[in-house]
Amino acid sequence: MKPIQDIIKNKPIVGWLIFGATVIVVFLIGLLASSIIERRNESDLLQIVKPIADWEPRNEVWGENYPREYESYLGTLDTNFRSKHGGSASIDYLEQDPKLVILWAGYAFSKDYSQGRGHYYAINDIRNTLRTVQPQPATCWSCKSTDVPRMMNKVGVAEFYKDKWLNMGAEILNPIGCQDCHDPKTMNLRITRPALIEAFSRQGKDISKATHQEMRSLVCAQCHVEYYFKGEGKYLTFPWDKGFSADSMEAYYDNYEFTDWVHGLSKTPMLKAQHPDYEMYKTGVHADRNVSCADCHMPYRSEGGVKFTDHKIQSPLNNIANSCQVCHRESEEKLRNNVYERQDKVEQLKQLAETALVKAHFEAKVAWDNKATDDEMKPILRLIRHSQWRWDWVAAANAVGFHSPVEASRILGTSIQKAEEARVLLARVLAKYGINQPVVIPDISTKDKAQKVININIQDLKKQKSEFINTTAIKWDKGKSDNYKTTKK
Amino acid sequence: MKPIQDIIKNKPIVGWLIFGATVIVVFLIGLLASSIIERRNESDLLQIVKPIADWEPRNEVWGENYPREYESYLGTLDTNFRSKHGGSASIDYLEQDPKLVILWAGYAFSKDYSQGRGHYYAINDIRNTLRTVQPQPATCWSCKSTDVPRMMNKVGVAEFYKDKWLNMGAEILNPIGCQDCHDPKTMNLRITRPALIEAFSRQGKDISKATHQEMRSLVCAQCHVEYYFKGEGKYLTFPWDKGFSADSMEAYYDNYEFTDWVHGLSKTPMLKAQHPDYEMYKTGVHADRNVSCADCHMPYRSEGGVKFTDHKIQSPLNNIANSCQVCHRESEEKLRNNVYERQDKVEQLKQLAETALVKAHFEAKVAWDNKATDDEMKPILRLIRHSQWRWDWVAAANAVGFHSPVEASRILGTSIQKAEEARVLLARVLAKYGINQPVVIPDISTKDKAQKVININIQDLKKQKSEFINTTAIKWDKGKSDNYKTTKK
Numbered sequence: 001m002k003p004i005q006d007i008i009k010n011k012p013i014v015g016w017l018i019f020g021a022t023v024i025v026v027f028l029i030g031l032l033a034s035s036i037i038e039r040r041n042e043s044d045l046l047q048i049v050k051p052i053a054d055w056e057p058r059n060e061v062w063g064e065n066y067p068r069e070y071e072s073y074l075g076t077l078d079t080n081f082r083s084k085h086g087g088s089a090s091i092d093y094l095e096q097d098p099k100l101v102i103l104w105a106g107y108a109f110s111k112d113y114s115q116g117r118g119h120y121y122a123i124n125d126i127r128n129t130l131r132t133v134q135p136q137p138a139t140c141w142s143c144k145s146t147d148v149p150r151m152m153n154k155v156g157v158a159e160f161y162k163d164k165w166l167n168m169g170a171e172i173l174n175p176i177g178c179q180d181c182h183d184p185k186t187m188n189l190r191i192t193r194p195a196l197i198e199a200f201s202r203q204g205k206d207i208s209k210a211t212h213q214e215m216r217s218l219v220c221a222q223c224h225v226e227y228y229f230k231g232e233g234k235y236l237t238f239p240w241d242k243g244f245s246a247d248s249m250e251a252y253y254d255n256y257e258f259t260d261w262v263h264g265l266s267k268t269p270m271l272k273a274q275h276p277d278y279e280m281y282k283t284g285v286h287a288d289r290n291v292s293c294a295d296c297h298m299p300y301r302s303e304g305g306v307k308f309t310d311h312k313i314q315s316p317l318n319n320i321a322n323s324c325q326v327c328h329r330e331s332e333e334k335l336r337n338n339v340y341e342r343q344d345k346v347e348q349l350k351q352l353a354e355t356a357l358v359k360a361h362f363e364a365k366v367a368w369d370n371k372a373t374d375d376e377m378k379p380i381l382r383l384i385r386h387s388q389w390r391w392d393w394v395a396a397a398n399a400v401g402f403h404s405p406v407e408a409s410r411i412l413g414t415s416i417q418k419a420e421e422a423r424v425l426l427a428r429v430l431a432k433y434g435i436n437q438p439v440v441i442p443d444i445s446t447k448d449k450a451q452k453v454i455n456i457n458i459q460d461l462k463k464q465k466s467e468f469i470n471t472t473a474i475k476w477d478k479g480k481s482d483n484y485k486t487t488k489k
Numbered sequence: 490m491k492p493i494q495d496i497i498k499n500k501p502i503v504g505w506l507i508f509g510a511t512v513i514v515v516f517l518i519g520l521l522a523s524s525i526i527e528r529r530n531e532s533d534l535l536q537i538v539k540p541i542a543d544w545e546p547r548n549e550v551w552g553e554n555y556p557r558e559y560e561s562y563l564g565t566l567d568t569n570f571r572s573k574h575g576g577s578a579s580i581d582y583l584e585q586d587p588k589l590v591i592l593w594a595g596y597a598f599s600k601d602y603s604q605g606r607g608h609y610y611a612i613n614d615i616r617n618t619l620r621t622v623q624p625q626p627a628t629c630w631s632c633k634s635t636d637v638p639r640m641m642n643k644v645g646v647a648e649f650y651k652d653k654w655l656n657m658g659a660e661i662l663n664p665i666g667c668q669d670c671h672d673p674k675t676m677n678l679r680i681t682r683p684a685l686i687e688a689f690s691r692q693g694k695d696i697s698k699a700t701h702q703e704m705r706s707l708v709c710a711q712c713h714v715e716y717y718f719k720g721e722g723k724y725l726t727f728p729w730d731k732g733f734s735a736d737s738m739e740a741y742y743d744n745y746e747f748t749d750w751v752h753g754l755s756k757t758p759m760l761k762a763q764h765p766d767y768e769m770y771k772t773g774v775h776a777d778r779n780v781s782c783a784d785c786h787m788p789y790r791s792e793g794g795v796k797f798t799d800h801k802i803q804s805p806l807n808n809i810a811n812s813c814q815v816c817h818r819e820s821e822e823k824l825r826n827n828v829y830e831r832q833d834k835v836e837q838l839k840q841l842a843e844t845a846l847v848k849a850h851f852e853a854k855v856a857w858d859n860k861a862t863d864d865e866m867k868p869i870l871r872l873i874r875h876s877q878w879r880w881d882w883v884a885a886a887n888a889v890g891f892h893s894p895v896e897a898s899r900i901l902g903t904s905i906q907k908a909e910e911a912r913v914l915l916a917r918v919l920a921k922y923g924i925n926q927p928v929v930i931p932d933i934s935t936k937d938k939a940q941k942v943i944n945i946n947i948q949d950l951k952k953q954k955s956e957f958i959n960t961t962a963i964k965w966d967k968g969k970s971d972n973y974k975t976t977k978k
Contacts, residue, residue, distance in 0.1 A: 288827065289819075330778075338777065345895050349902040356906065406834050409898030413838040416902055417845065420909030424916050428927075431920030438917075
């Protein structure tokens with residue numbers, strides 16, 4: 001091989017060609033560098049449009065600085081997606097499964113229980129539900145609005161909870177949004193709800209030490225958890241002191257002799273599970289592998305060279321390519337079916353638990369009606385309380401057990417056992433009082449029929465609700481512009 | 490930079506250095522090539538030591554041609570490994586969980602049920618168990634030995650099943666091994682047991698069309714499945730015509746009115762699950778991802794340049810690095826704990842099902858003792874039959890549900906529901922006959938106590954077994970050398 005100098009000396013044209021090629025390559029590298037710098041600038045520019053005040057509740061104000069996040073957040077307005085077992089549309093759960101009316105007899109959930117339509121609709125949904133016809137504490141607002149941290153900061157946390165839901169309504173106007181999870185100065189994730197910080201603290205943990213990846217679940221765990229209203233002050237509290245599992249929280253509540261309500265038929269001192277999504281997720285394989293809530297429900301996107309978090313919080317089944325498929329190299333159809341299979345199995349056990357519980361409540365009512373004694377009923381009611389709590393721990397959580405299918409099945413298995421064991425004891429008590437035939441269960445095949453069985457006057461409730469929407473709620477909305485003086489600096 | 494010619498011209502020593510380096514590199518490349526060729530030869534040589542006769546049952550004869558596979562197969566002699574929920578040592582299941590004695594009252598399993606110690610011990614284990622004190626059909630040998638295909642070929646399949654276990658014993662001397670799964674000419678995987686071929690055929694499937702990866706599970710599915718002995722001829726049959734699941738096989742057996750035995754206490758027409766490992770695996774995520782039995786239980790190894798399948802068939806938990814970690818990039822400890830967590834949850838539901846079933850059997854006995862009628866008992870016995878079948882579908886399979894934890898939990902949930910519902914009905918029947926207190930369950934806290942409750946004379950059984958081992962079994966072994974004339978060509 002000849003040295004290159006020799007070649008150039010003999011054929012000058014080759015030299016010029018090499019020179020030309022070098023010029024072109026350098027030009028292209030320059031273009032690439034320029035593009036990279038431009039993208040970085042674009043990304044930097046996002047942070048500096050205008051500062052956001054402390055406790056600013058208006059999502060649209062934050063949106064001026066973070067248009068991509070805000071626009072994707074507005075995507076939660078879209079409620080068209082439906083998976084096999086739910087979706088973002090507002091399913092009437094009582095219509096879909098009228099057994100629920102019986103399970104919650106004597107409690108507001110038996111009147112109305114529809115699926116929440118997503119964060120954007122949080123305030124509309126809580127205003128519209130018939131559950132808020134009866135007086136509720138202000139604690140019920142806790143997870144519905146970015147105005148909650150603002151008001152807690154203004155009036156104090158305990159004072160906020162102590163107030164009435166109706167009193168606080170005029171201040172709570174912006175739905176769940178930016179400031180619930182973000183620091184307006186740094187945009188870092190932050191916890192704005194004291195209940196989570198306090199629950200960590202009681203367990204000897206400092207939530208401010210959480211990693212960024214942990215925070216991508218913990219901001220969700222401010223609300224997507226089991227909680228109760230503690231004491232006269234209705235102080236929002238997470239029952240986590242003995243642990244996260246259904247069994248541990250049951251022990252916590254028992255230890256406290258806490259009761260959400262007394263059942264209308266069986267007189268059982270009941271527990272109502274809220275939505276222990278975080279607790280169930282923590283028992284599952286995704287949490288074990290350090291996958292956060294946001295990884296599946298708010299996956300990263302890229303637009304115009306900027307990588308950002310998709311704030312259209314939704315079922316990953318509506319976004320499999322960006323959520324599941326980041327890790328799972330399987331077809332969308334296979335992954336969707338993998339989810340449905342697990343949910344179908346959990347749903348089957350859930351139905352068995354409900355059926356047994358409905359029978360137990362009616363049988364217990366007949367036992368009381370026939371003068372069964374407190375002593376005879378006590379072990380039965382304890383079984384019913386625990387069975388329904390465990391059923392509800394799975395049923396009230398999102399995703400029909402998919403966040404932890406084996407744990408959900410385990411808990412439902414114990415729920416079934418307890419409900420049916422209650423029925424064994426009930427059969428003996430009933431026989432003692434001369435009733436040795438199966439208790440006839442009334443027709444509860446529709447929501448209407450089931451609600452009539454437990455004497456709910458739904459027309460009256462609807463009338464009251466309509467008055468509220470057309471007077472009070474309108475007045476609240478009209479005062480919106482006056483509310484945010486505290487947010488200005 | 491100066492052209493290389495110039496350098497060499499100026500300093501001849503550099504030229505010699507380059508020449509020397511080249512010589513060394515070429516020599517090393519030659520060594521590498523030689524090593525590769527040698528390894529390939531070594532691999533080729535393995536195939537041609539000496540031909541193996543059709544139906545050759547002696548594993549040691551195959552082992553002369555395939556020393557690596559044979560040596561690893563001999564690894565199954567090692568029974569030291571124990572996982573949290575089992576292992577290859579011979580656990581006495583009745584000692585570990587005396588409830589089993591009651592569940593199988595009236596059936597040979599209540600006398601003796603220890604964990605099989607692995608393929609190498611198959612013949613010893615079936616000879617030693619007290620279950621074979623009572624007369625058994627030759628069908629019981631079907632999965633124990635490489636002599637089975639040989640004898641089926643010699644006497645015919647139906648004739649083999651029709652014979653007595655004792656009659657056939659002198660011919661069945663080589664434990665599960667090479668020819669059960671391999672063609673002696675090509676070493677391809679092959680199905681030697683007709684029951685699997687017939688089950689496929691009845692479903693309209695041709696097992697000879699199975700892929701190699703499917704065969705790496707199907708050779709196991711010759712035996713690790715649910716089966717029953719059909720009709721007078723005790724013809725080995727898989728109940729798969731309606732599907733693989735516990736529900737489908739239950740429907741198959743009901744349709745047939747098939748009964749393994751009548752329960753000694755409750756008089757229930759019972760089903761005994763065998764070891765539906767393949768069926769449960771098929772409902773799990775590993776099957777869904779096309780992972781075969783062999784991928785986890787017989788992973789590939791490499792030795793002396795030869796890649797081969799590890800024939801030490803064992804729990805993947807004893808070999809996590811070569812099994813789980815091929816796909817799962819997690820620590821051994823995490824993966825082991827992931828398995829244990831799932832097994833613990835399944836085990837909890839399994840125990841709940843057992844406890845309910847034990848009570849149901851005793852309560853049903855009291856009902857019969859108090860003159861309950863067939864009509865009253867019929868729906869109860871049907872629930873007990875189905876409940877125990879479903880429990881056994883999980884309990885009899887290996888791995889405490891790990892092959893499909895959600896499906897195992899679902900089936901156990903339905904098992905619990907059915908057993909407890911039977912107890913609700915029993916409470917009413919018992920009350921009718923004047924018994925309205927809980928039925929007292931005898932002390933069954935040890936295997937001995939439980940066996941006494943159901944009148945098993947274990948000493949007598951042990952004496953008979955000892956006589957058999959010291960006379961008949963010794964005679965069988967002595968005749969070994971005469972048996973293989975048919976295998977010579």
